Amino acid sequence: VVISVKATGGNATSPHQYGFLHEDINNSGDGGLYAELIRNRAFQSSSIFNSTLEGWTPINGAALSLKDLDEPLSKALKTSMNVAVSSSSVSKRNGSSSQVVGFANDGYWGMDVKIQPYTGSFWVRGEYEGSFTASLQSNLTSEVFGSTEIEAKTSSSEWVEHEFELTPTKDAPNSNNTFSLTFDAAGVKDGSLDFNLISLFPPTYKGRKNGLRIDLAEAIEGFYPTLLRIPGGNMLEGNNSNAWWDWKDTLGPLKDRPGFSGVWGYQQSNGLGLMEYLWLAEDMDLEIVLGVYNGLSLNGDIIPKDQLQSFVDDALDQIEFVSGDAATTKWGAVRAELGHPAPFKLQYVEVGNEDWLAGGDEGWETFKEYRFPMFLEAINAKYPHITVISSGSVFDGYEIPAPGAGDYHIYGTPDSLVDQFDLFDNVTIPHIIGEAAAVHPNGGLGWDAGLLEYPWWSGTIGEAVSMIGYERNADRIIGAAYAPIIRSLDRWQWAAVMIQFAADPAKTTLSTSWYLWELFAGHLMTHTLPASSDFNPLYYVTGKNEDKGTYLFKGAVFNATTDEVPVSLAFEGLRPGTEAELTILTGPEDPYGFNDPFTGVNVVKTVKEKVVSDEEGRFAFSMPDLSIAVLETKSA
């Protein structure tokens, strides 16, 4: 393929091309990116999920039960755990009277224990004289890796918070560990103590309080994302119109967060709230696409027109919380109190999620008729600089009113992703690709057969072709988000994700698609430049990065009829003898090969080499079938 790239005539490229959607699916929030180690730390419930003692076990015969006390820890956290000690709960060991009782928590399918400071806290109500012992130990051998004594300052008439730090003296050999809190039964005055909000954090990403798990945050940061879409996905819509993801419930002290009736089959803590997402965006320098609830929920509940205004007002408050001035706006002041006086940057607000889906025809029609227009008008009246994004695209049959933008989602086969290549060539309205991933094999049963369990190599190449297509149109494609981004190997609802994890960080696995995104996102263009040649089986985009002063080529070969596709590439005006770095990713022989968290085998082969242009200014290289390449010159 002979490619001659012109020096002018392309389009400016949006700087947010490569990003991700985060919502709490697959325990990617609680027990995942959110670093809290204690599962079910506050016995939260909702209209969908009851409070349970899941995760908790008694020690030495203590009796654990859930109680809704007359004076709960807070309005948000109504249920607590009562720990009763009786004479039978006092065990005798070694002939001496050991009165140690308490409870243990096995975390989110284990806990990673290392020689590092853990920060913990718990609330107690009830009279107790003595001290508490917080420990981390093996579930298999009971070996204690670290423990600390916390002097009790309890009271029978109020809840008292206890804080502690615990540094193990030994790394645990595996993640089959528990956290325990024990105390002397003899010191308990009235037979029992009540506990709530029992929390334990390892060190977090960037050291943030209530922060993120370091290895997962770094795995995300490692593919150089520039766009973050939050908080869903389906999470935003909620199970019904009384149970959508209300951002106000996610703010402030943990004891004021009631939790969320997650839409993926589990109660959620609200620990990973709006503020935590904003810190994440700031720490990774991500542009946010902020989802606002728009009156459609997953069960098809639709808010009628005459009741929608309060939701529009709520969205305006949410935008004010994120970006309002701390001195002059109510919600800006709240944000300042929570530690961020300066407004966060906010350019993109999305109204709802997949409105063409949950409510059937009525949902989609009401979206077009009044729900999107009401939000668009109100948001742009107050914030004219914000791009308001419809939760559907022009391909979902919506002539999106100006100055709105669209959102297009594609979960496809490799072939259907390759078909994306020119999909946006003639679309004039800006769009995000709010969710994208290869999830089904070609020629299979599609959604009827479920999703493939891991991103696989030919799926990744399909994604590469679609991304190249989006990047060619990046004056109108604001950015594309991989979704969903991470999955717990212990409980998941959606298989194909970019990063798999378990409690043990050694299981954290970067998928084949992660390597594609790392390569493409790590080589951003500021402008595309037109080129001469046709596409198929080589799909490519060419351009430049004016900030770095380089020329770029990104390409993918899909379904070539020869083993290798020779490429001859020249950039107009580039002098002969220019040096470039060429990176080529190839995969396993089996196009369905994947990166397996259980074997640790990485099937992606990365080869980097220096190439120099010949006397005609041409770079010559070849790409095998099912490969991806980036070439970036050292200078322009």
Ligand code: AHR
């Ligand atoms: O990414 C998983 C789900 O797929 C999202 O929550 C939803 O928007 C889409 O249907």
